[in-house]
Structure formats: structure tokens, C-alpha cells
Amino acid sequence: MPTVLLIEDEAALGLIVKDSLEVRGFRVEYAADGEEGLRLFQAGPPDIVVADVMMPKLDGFALARQIRTQNQTVPIIFLTARSQTADVVHGFELGGNDYLKKPFSMDELIVRIHALLSRQPAAAPAPVGPLPIGRYRFDYPKQKLCLDGHSADLSNREAELLKRLYDQRNQVLERTTVLRELWGDDSFFNGRSLDVFITRLRRYVKDDPQVQILNIRGIGYKLIV
CATH class of the missing domain: 3.40.50.2300 (Response regulator)
Structure with a gap:
């Protein structure tokens, strides 16, 4: 129960x-x-x-x-x-x-x-050490994105979204999948919220030109590293 x-x-x-x-x-x-x-x-x-x-x-x-x-x-x-x-x-x-x-x-x-x-996922092993995203190091458990000794504190939702982009790096992460897993459904209103979070993540990684988050029109997003 x-x-x-x-x-x-x-x-x-x-x-x-x-x-x-x-x-x-x-x-x-x-x-x-x-x-x-x-x-x-x-x-x-x-x-x-x-x-x-x-x-x-x-x-x-x-x-x-x-x-x-x-x-x-x-x-x-x-x-x-x-x-x-x-x-x-x-x-x-x-x-x-x-x-x-x-x-x-x-x-x-x-x-x-x-x-x-x-939608509750089965427990998975925590990543070992910070994840490399170009020159950045992403500490997923601590929700921090670090570059050259400086770190940005991510919100829970930003960290979860960036982790999904990282797991699918250089591949398309489907918009519908993200909305259903993190927002509960793929309604228009939630889609607008997702767009806001993608914009914020782009600002976080703007200091490394080798890192890009592309909008794949009608499908989703791609983290290019």
C-alpha cells in the first residue's frame, strides 16, 4: 500500500x-x-x-x-x-x-x-568521480558544474536534465522522454518550462566553445562534446 x-x-x-x-x-x-x-x-x-x-x-x-x-x-x-x-x-x-x-x-x-x-526508477550505482563535459567537470551527486577552479551550483532539475544529456551525449535526447520522466507529462506548459531549463544549461556551458546543446527541431536536444 x-x-x-x-x-x-x-x-x-x-x-x-x-x-x-x-x-x-x-x-x-x-x-x-x-x-x-x-x-x-x-x-x-x-x-x-x-x-x-x-x-x-x-x-x-x-x-x-x-x-x-x-x-x-x-x-x-x-x-x-x-x-x-x-x-x-x-x-x-x-x-x-x-x-x-x-x-x-x-x-x-x-x-x-x-x-x-x-516512473520511479530502480536504484542505480552513483557515478564514480566528476563527469567530463569538455573542460567542465560535472559532479552529479553534489549538483555542481566546475571549470578552472570555479563551480556553479545546479538546481535538482538542472542536474537531472544535464545528467540525461550527458548520458546521451552526441546523440539525440528526445524531448517527450525528458518531459515525461522529469515533468510528469509532455504538455505544452511543461514544454515551455523545459525550454527555460535548456536555456539555463546553455549559459552554464558557454565558456567552452567545444560544448554545445543543440535543439533538434521537432525531436529533442543533443549535447555535443
């Missing part, structure tokens, strides 16, 4: 979502604010986190930042009335996996939970 950590400060909505998830076969741990949610997470990591963004004591974004310092893989779904592109991108930067705008249907939430749980 999958365990959902639900953090929602609107008590009425929180209880409705909790009851609906339990009826559908989930075990639910419920918290009414971010600090309580973090304590429950630390007591025993759930299979997935569903968290409101606007909460007292510790908001959803701050909560996600704390979770990602302890666990890089547990899926996180944000629930929020905020839908500006900057807010959504920020949520993904912090390691969120999906973003559901209020008001939402329970069926949609259930579908997204199942989709994220089904």
Missing part, C-alpha cells in the same frame, strides 16, 4: 483529499503545515509527497528544498492556486515533479500520483 504524505493547511480540503486517497487504497499521513509535514517526512519517508505551496510556518517550496537535501528521489506534487510561469519553474527547480492547480479533481490527482509512482 503506497504511502502519501499530504500537507495542506485548508482543513476541509485536506480531509476530503485524505479520505478520497484512503478510499482508493493509499495510506495517508496528513499534516496541516510545512513544519509538521517535514517532521512526518523525517520520521519515515513516504512513497510520494503532495504539498500545498502557500502554507504557514514552512511553505511548500521551502519544504521541497528541505526534502531534497535528504532525499533526491521521492516524487513531489505541488497543489496551488498560483499558476504564473515563474512560480511553476521555481517549483520544478526545487525538485518538484508535478504541479496541480486548484481547484482540481480527485481523479486528476490520482492519475498523476499513479504516473509518478510508476
